[in-house]
Amino acid sequence: MILPVFIYHPDPLKTSTFIPSDQVCRVCKQARGFQYMGPVYPNLGNLIPICPWCIASGEAYSALALEFSDPNLILNDQNDQEVSRAVKDEICKRTPGFNTWQDQIWLSHCADAAVFLGACDGKTIRQEHAEVLPQIQEDYCGEHEVLDEYVDELEAEAGWLVARIFQCRHCSQKLVHIEAD
Ligand SMILES: [Zn+2]
Ligand SMILES: [Zn+2]
Numbered sequence: 001m002i003l004p005v006f007i008y009h010p011d012p013l014k015t016s017t018f019i020p021s022d023q024v025c026r027v028c029k030q031a032r033g034f035q036y037m038g039p040v041y042p043n044l045g046n047l048i049p050i051c052p053w054c055i056a057s058g059e060a061y062s063a064l065a066l067e068f069s070d071p072n073l074i075l076n077d078q079n080d081q082e083v084s085r086a087v088k089d090e091i092c093k094r095t096p097g098f099n100t101w102q103d104q105i106w107l108s109h110c111a112d113a114a115v116f117l118g119a120c121d122g123k124t125i126r127q128e129h130a131e132v133l134p135q136i137q138e139d140y141c142g143e144h145e146v147l148d149e150y151v152d153e154l155e156a157e158a159g160w161l162v163a164r165i166f167q168c169r170h171c172s173q174k175l176v177h178i179e180a181d
Contacts, residue, residue: 003034004056007169008095008115012038012052015118017096023049027063036060038097039104041067052096061093068097069106077108087113098164100179107175109168114175117165122154125176129165132176136163140178154178 003012012018013034021035032051040048044066054060061067071088091113097104098116107114125132137147154163160181167174 003052006056006095008091008113009098010115011118012096012098015098015116017098018052021049025049025051025054027051027054027060036068036096038068038099040064040097041070041092055096056094058094067092068095069104073103074106074113075108077111079111081111083108083111083113101162101181102179105177105179107166107177109166109173109175110170112169114166114168117167117174119156119162119164120154121156122151122163124156125151125154125163125165129174129176132165132174135176136178 003018006012009015009017017036017038018034019037020033022031022033023035024031026048027050030051032053034052036050036052036055037047048064050060050064054063055068069092071092074083074088074091076082091106106116120129133147133151136151141147141150153159153161155161161178163176163178165174165176
């Protein structure tokens with residue numbers, strides 16, 4: 001089954017934001033084969049089954065008064081420009097979020113929110129996203145930390161440092177946000 005298109009989060013199965021499930025969606029009352037596993041705002045403390053289609057259409061947002069990202073955690077772009085209200089609405093009301101330990105930070109570039117590609121370990125970053133290595137050096141490596149050793153510590157899920165990769169929709173620049181447990 002093909003999921004609806006989420007331009008800011010194109011592969012929400014790979015990121016485990018949706019999992020295969022026979023649960024009935026709270027909004028459309030249908031079992032559509034997938035269930036949302038990401039964060040909701042406000043945090044309800046328990047999981048309610050929501051299908052991908054009801055997130056994409058905005059019906060989950062309208063029916064349940066829930067958002068899937070926090071508009072205050074969509075960061076400004078490289079020129080410290082805030083993204084538009086329309087983009088924040090698209091991310092928060094019609095795009096699945098993703099699970100984090102702490103705040104779910106969403107990166108931006110070229111006056112737009114960036115596309116969330118998922119979390120990566122150090123090896124994958126070197127192989128597929130090497131252009132973010134200078135950014136890791138600059139933003140995350142301390143003065144005395146060795147980049148190679150730091151990148152070795154990065155994990156996709158478990159571990160104490162998770163690196164999440166985003167990509168600009170306009171200039172294709174890849175961006176990284178690293179969360180420490
Ligand atoms: Zn639904
Ligand atoms: Zn850009």
